[in-house]
Amino acid sequence: MSYDVVVVGGGPAGLNAALVSGRQRREVLLLDSGEPRNAPAAEMHMFLSRDGASPAELRRIGREQLAAYPSVEIREALVVTAAEEENGFTLTLSDGTTVTGRKLVLATGQVDVLDQVEGVGELFGRGVYHCPFCHGWETRGMTIAVLGRELPQIMQALYIADRFSDDVVVCTDGHAVPEQAAGRLAAAGIAVDETPVSRIEGKEGELRLVMTDGRVLERQAVYHRAPTRQHSALAEQLGCEMLPDGCIRVNEFQRTSVPGVYAAGDAARLEVLPDALTFVITGAADGARAAVWLDQELFREDAGLGG
Numbered sequence: 623m624s625y626d627v628v629v630v631g632g633g634p635a636g637l638n639a640a641l642v643s644g645r646q647r648r649e650v651l652l653l654d655s656g657e658p659r660n661a662p663a664a665e666m667h668m669f670l671s672r673d674g675a676s677p678a679e680l681r682r683i684g685r686e687q688l689a690a691y692p693s694v695e696i697r698e699a700l701v702v703t704a705a706e707e708e709n710g711f712t713l714t715l716s717d718g719t720t721v722t723g724r725k726l727v728l729a730t731g732q733v734d735v736l737d738q739v740e741g742v743g744e745l746f747g748r749g750v751y752h753c754p755f756c757h758g759w760e761t762r763g764m765t766i767a768v769l770g771r772e773l774p775q776i777m778q779a780l781y782i783a784d785r786f787s788d789d790v791v792v793c794t795d796g797h798a799v800p801e802q803a804a805g806r807l808a809a810a811g812i813a814v815d816e817t818p819v820s821r822i823e824g825k826e827g828e829l830r831l832v833m834t835d836g837r838v839l840e841r842q843a844v845y846h847r848a849p850t851r852q853h854s855a856l857a858e859q860l861g862c863e864m865l866p867d868g869c870i871r872v873n874e875f876q877r878t879s880v881p882g883v884y885a886a887g888d889a890a891r892l893e894v895l896p897d898a899l900t901f902v903i904t905g906a907a908d909g910a911r912a913a914v915w916l917d918q919e920l921f922r923e924d925a926g927l928g929g
């Protein structure tokens with residue numbers, strides 16, 4: 623059987639794409655390998671009606687609600703390859719089976735690369751955070767360290783000091799901050815510690831940054847804006863145009879540069895934005911947009927109305 627739509631990724635973006643498509647009576651297959659980006663976090667925020675719910679709960683409710691739509695099938699599966707065919711796309715799963723669909727939604731997300739400082743991987747989302755929109759409120763009034771010396775981390779430290787904490791230290795991992803940035807940090811009352819951090823230990827709310835010179839910096843929260851990478855190589859395999867930051871380039875319709883391939887959520891962004899907007903609610907909105915426009919594309923194709 624060939625599906626109208628194959629959605630790869632069962633996070634908020636993929637689940638919402640499947641929901642909107644299923645409600646339009648499209649034959650939908652959702653394939654998910656079960657490793658969402660926010661899995662380490664106990665709570666998610668900024669999603670109206672679900673503020674403070676666990677990420678797993680949102681996914682559970684999403685799947686439960688999809689069960690009401692008989693044309694939506696969900697499979698736990700890792701997609702390893704994707705290729706364009708004459709009338710759509712063929713995906714190969716890790717067990718060797720193949721599936722085909724007329725349109726494809728890549729909602730495969732991003733992965734945070736957390737190998738810079740020992741201990742960060744274990745504490746990520748539980749004491750070490752990446753984003754003050756997601757966790758700023760929860761860390762208000764805390765003693766905070768920000769890891770990094772580049773402009774994005776300096777901006778993050780200034781932002782946190784402006785909004786959430788009057789005790790912020792920037793840990794620059796052995797590097798001096800540029801003179802101009804140093805002036806801005808000093809003016810905001812932010813301390814700079816240039817000694818490399820050898821590891822972070824402790825637990826949520828009680829962290830110890832162990833420096834290479836043996837000193838220990840005690841902090842209640844750490845912000846670490848880690849590099850990210852695509853969770854899957856499918857977009858590149860299909861030849862989708864990528865932006866310099868590694869996101870899949872999409873337009874206002876969530877269309878990639880490859881006809882028939884849509885992308886939604888953290889994996890993709892509009893070029894016009896200065897940065898990726900990687901939130902649960904915006905991912906779900908992207909999924910809805912992709913589903914609406916691909917539905918219209920299918921409808922026009924079948925009615926002979928042109929693209």
Ligand SMILES: Cc1cc2nc3c(=O)[nH]c(=O)nc-3n(C[C@H](O)[C@H](O)[C@H](O)COP(=O)(O)OP(=O)(O)OC[C@H]3O[C@@H](n4cnc5c(N)ncnc54)[C@H](O)[C@@H]3O)c2cc1C
Nearest residue numbers: 631633635655657659660667701731747887888900901902
């Ligand atoms: C620690 C942490 C806390 C966060 N807290 C918040 C918060 O409070 N509020 C908020 O709005 N945002 C938060 N975020 C951001 C949020 O996690 C993302 O914006 C959101 O998960 C993006 O949804 P998505 O559907 O694009 O991707 P994801 O939720 O990452 O889902 C992608 C899915 O695709 C699957 N997948 C990937 N490749 C394949 C493949 N080849 N085959 C099959 N399946 C595949 C993955 O297993 C995964 O299940 C947080 C992020 C982190 C890291």
